[in-house]
Amino acid sequence: MIDSKYFLKGFASIRGVRSPAIALGASFIAIGALLKNIGFTIQESIFSTFLTYALPGSLVMAESMIIGASLINIFIAVWLVNARLYPMTVSLMPLLMHKSQPKWKYYLSCHFIAVSSWLIMKDNYEQINKESRIDFWIGIGVATWSVAIFSTVIGYLASDFLNEDVLIGLAIINPIYFTCMMVGAMKTIKISLSIILGTILGPAFYFVSPEWCILFGGITAGTVAFLIGEINDK
Amino acid sequence: MTSNIILVILITSFATFLSRFLGVLSSENIKETSKIFRWFNCLAYSTLAALIARIVIFPSGLLSEVDYFVRIIVVILSIGLFFITKKNLVYPTIFSAIMLSLFNNYL
Numbered sequence: 001m002i003d004s005k006y007f008l009k010g011f012a013s014i015r016g017v018r019s020p021a022i023a024l025g026a027s028f029i030a031i032g033a034l035l036k037n038i039g040f041t042i043q044e045s046i047f048s049t050f051l052t053y054a055l056p057g058s059l060v061m062a063e064s065m066i067i068g069a070s071l072i073n074i075f076i077a078v079w080l081v082n083a084r085l086y087p088m089t090v091s092l093m094p095l096l097m098h099k100s101q102p103k104w105k106y107y108l109s110c111h112f113i114a115v116s117s118w119l120i121m122k123d124n125y126e127q128i129n130k131e132s133r134i135d136f137w138i139g140i141g142v143a144t145w146s147v148a149i150f151s152t153v154i155g156y157l158a159s160d161f162l163n164e165d166v167l168i169g170l171a172i173i174n175p176i177y178f179t180c181m182m183v184g185a186m187k188t189i190k191i192s193l194s195i196i197l198g199t200i201l202g203p204a205f206y207f208v209s210p211e212w213c214i215l216f217g218g219i220t221a222g223t224v225a226f227l228i229g230e231i232n233d234k
Numbered sequence: 235m236t237s238n239i240i241l242v243i244l245i246t247s248f249a250t251f252l253s254r255f256l257g258v259l260s261s262e263n264i265k266e267t268s269k270i271f272r273w274f275n276c277l278a279y280s281t282l283a284a285l286i287a288r289i290v291i292f293p294s295g296l297l298s299e300v301d302y303f304v305r306i307i308v309v310i311l312s313i314g315l316f317f318i319t320k321k322n323l324v325y326p327t328i329f330s331a332i333m334l335s336l337f338n339n340y341l
Contacts, residue, residue, distance in 0.1 A: 089257020
């Protein structure tokens with residue numbers, strides 16, 4: 001059903017010098033501590049990471065609950081901050097699709113799409129033959145997802161020992177990891193432009209709308225980068 | 235404080251899974267060689283960059299208590315370390331946490 005050779009190869013991506021485990025661990029330890037502080041039980045915290053597995057979404061959920069937002073407002077806020085998962089999925093799944101593979105694999109394993117797993121897959125897919133890519137991807141997904149759930153538990157249990165200095169340190173690790181991965185991904189003009197313009201326009205659109213800035217800034221930056229890249233490639 | 239935690243978790247995960255699910259649905263008709271795939275590839279990297287830049291420049295929560303200048307310096311030094319260590323990701327991430335805590339207390 002799932003080719004264990006490729007699954008394990010994907011799973012092994014959490015080891016080594018390019019491992020996402022430290023960054024994922026740090027941020028989900030912080031999430032675990034945060035969820036405990038806003039009154040979640042340990043089961044609810046595990047359930048939350050298990051089902052959502054998207055860091056900005058969990059943060060928005062926690063913030064919305066603190067200010068007592070309505071369920072519909074929580075839905076909209078989470079959807080907005082996680083809508084980036086749509087272009088991420090569309091730019092990943094066609095690379096993994098193969099007619100010999102059953103569809104349920106794609107619809108289930110899309111749950112593993114998050115920044116770290118996506119960047120690892122984008123970095124490595126060319127080394128795997130197309131038929132086996134989905135199994136490799138499921139390996140990466142299960143590995144990163146497990147680290148996230150495990151770290152949520154650690155963070156929840158250790159929250160009394162995590163003072164503000166430690167939590168601030170943990171909070172910077174994930175953005176730094178992503179920044180380095182992105183800088184490392186800048187191999188073509190299109191991708192480099194997308195990243196540079198996104199970095200400028202995302203915060204710039206914040207002055208127009210804090211909620212919509214990621215989507216507006218991202219779509220504008222990506223479209224401009226695409227058009228310039230297409231002209232340049234001709 | 236919003237009360238029903240289980241309901242909130244379900245709504246959060248549904249709002250998140252929606253984008254992933256619709257992404258796979260759209261992918262069924264998109265070839266990796268097509269123009270639209272190349273466009274979405276740009277959109278994915280640019281929205282990610284926008285998200286990360288937003289977290290660093292306009293953070294919510296604890297990071298917002300750190301001075302803007304300190305955050306930017308830590309990011310620049312970490313990218314530098316990433317290149318010096320031949321794209322090792324372990325050193326810059328650990329280094330960034332230590333630096334941020336130190337700078338935040340002693341600068």
